[in-house]
Amino acid sequence: VTPTPSLIALDWGTTSLRAYLLGDSGTTVLDERAEPWGVMHLPDGGFAAAFERVTGAWRARVPGVPCVAAGMVGSAQGWVQAPYVPCPAGGGELAAGLAPVHDGATAALHVVPGVSQSGERPDVMRGEETQVVGALALHPELAERSLLVLPGTHSKWVRVDGGRIRGFETFMTGELFAVLRDHSILGRPPRGAPGPPGGDGDDAFVRGVAAARDSARGVAPLLFSARALVLAGRLAAGSSLEYLSGLLIGDELRCALPAGSDGAPLALVGDAALCRRYVAALTVFGVAGIPVVDGAAPAGLWRIAQLADLVSAARGRSSA
């Protein structure tokens, strides 16, 4: 028996819009679509047009199907502003903070708020909170206490305690890599440099991670080495961006890995290919066996919709 479509779940960020038609749980994906219509790259007609073009057929097929979205769609530059919920925050607080986009009398879409951290180290997330809720729904053993790593444009290191986000830290690793690759001299490796005998493509990433790991002062004195090593014939020009990626991810790990083992299990959450890169980098730090959680966004959207009574608790019990 094919499950009845019960929820439209949208992961709507800065650069892309991913849509899932979910059945009776956060992992029963009946259909899905992806468009490059992030908050900064909308089609003509803006948010409403993007929403209609991605979900219109599904909503016509299942009249009244609830819709939830997470990500930058709820920011000041989004469709509706869903104010940040302060830490500590879990699924309950996020469900209570859903912001409706009104379409006549009924809400067309419910937008998940982001999470803010105040105090000495103010920080914000938007979208990742939903992945955390999903990761904890998929892996209940992580709920009591864990450190979740969400690699990306802005990597988040999230401390989970008692099923809620207790605190977090942001590293701009992905964006830093992209701007250096696309706009700095490091993206234009010197031509004609000899390169090391035998090449070094596979090792360049690991070499970068190890160099960052061993740099007590941080990555700043190392960045230019991605060019200087090529000029010195000790790194192939074609490997220099892999080396740079290793430097930046290695620096993130050097900073963020707990100094001592404080007992909180570590897990990676997010895109599988990017998580594999972090698994490889963690190996250089002697950390192995870290689980990777995939499909956290739709699972989190399902769980939040359930806590907000947009889908029935019975339907979701098996996955919650």
Next chain:
Amino acid sequence: VTPTPSLIALDWGTTSLRAYLLGDSGTTVLDERAEPWGVMHLPDGGFAAAFERVTGAWRARVPGVPCVAAGMVGSAQGWVQAPYVPCPAGGGELAAGLAPVHDGATAALHVVPGVSQSGERPDVMRGEETQVVGALALHPELAERSLLVLPGTHSKWVRVDGGRIRGFETFMTGELFAVLRDHSILGRPPRGAPGPPGGDGDDAFVRGVAAARDSARGVAPLLFSARALVLAGRLAAGSSLEYLSGLLIGDELRCALPAGSDGAPLALVGDAALCRRYVAALTVFGVAGIPVVDGAAPAGLWRIAQLADLVSAARGRSSA
């Protein structure tokens, strides 16, 4: 008596071309010109056309006047490749490594080589070596032993020993700031954030320097705070780039300032406005009274030309 024009000195980098018509020393500037014709932004006709348009009238007025240039004009992407001279290197080694651009039988232009460092920390400079030679000519008291800081797109920290460059380290501070300002989310501060009562424009740079100084892990965990502090109402949106500049310069100082006083006097060399910013940042580290050396590029080009017998030693004795 107006000195006879004796040397055309060119500071020819990636983004600009500065030309000096020098009299009888490295500080007797009879005329000067600046064009945005860096190695990556040449006019139609390329290097030869830029050279002719900037120096043609001077060379017509003083037939046979020698010309020297330093900077990226001697790189693989330049007019002629002037291979790096290895450390330790001083004015003598640089003069011996001058690379001629041939124009018929005579050399139209002599290009100063860059300097390379091998060993564990390979590094390169091109253009800054000439500023170092100039700084030591202008301030002979720095020649025996000093640590020269050349802030810029790629800041160089140069250890001088016995009048020669002994070793150096590169920080991509200026380029990092530019790519983050122009291409990352940090260059688009959130609109509508309230900002702290009373504003904080003047203090934002100093706040950033102090935050970086106090971050034992380095700057990576702090970068996103340039946005998060604005969202938290604790930094004015209009000050966030000043704060970011403080973070990056502060991180450079945290890394590069000698851990203990090893006795080598510190001096800043380069653009006066940028050096003032470093002086302000050094103050946050409790370091005061650092001299700032201006006009180092023409002074260095004069000194190298003199050592290569392109200008008479007698003429330059007073400035050497």
